[in-house]
Amino acid sequence: xxxxxxxxxxxxxxxxxxxxxxxxxxxxxxxxxxxxxxxxxxxxxxxxxxxxxxxxxxxxxxxxxxxxxxxxxxxxxxxxxxxxxxxxxxxxxxxxxxxx
Numbered sequence: 001x002x003x004x005x006x007x008x009x010x011x012x013x014x015x016x017x018x019x020x021x022x023x024x025x026x027x028x029x030x031x032x033x034x035x036x037x038x039x040x041x042x043x044x045x046x047x048x049x050x051x052x053x054x055x056x057x058x059x060x061x062x063x064x065x066x067x068x069x070x071x072x073x074x075x076x077x078x079x080x081x082x083x084x085x086x087x088x089x090x091x092x093x094x095x096x097x098x099x100x
Contacts, residue, residue, distance in 0.1 A: 035071040
């Protein structure tokens with residue numbers, strides 16, 4: 001799944017520094033495999049784009065996967081300048097699995 005996500009994002013967004021996709025399914029409260037992911041992506045295409053629009057771009061690219069296997073996707077999209085200042089994305093919380 002990670003390879004598929006990387007391929008789709010590389011083709012559509014052409015990140016300049018990194019795409020880091022982590023399988024965080026182990027943080028799910030119940031049985032889960034290949035369903036919870038964290039994405040960190042740095043691209044010039046995010047320059048001047050509001051954060052919500054960045055997320056919408058990624059949702060559109062990955063709409064098939066989000067409608068199927070992927071239950072949760074934590075998205076952290078940065079411009080190169082933002083990433084140079086930040087250098088890391090926040091940790092994802094454990095999934096409550098709808099039990100909150």
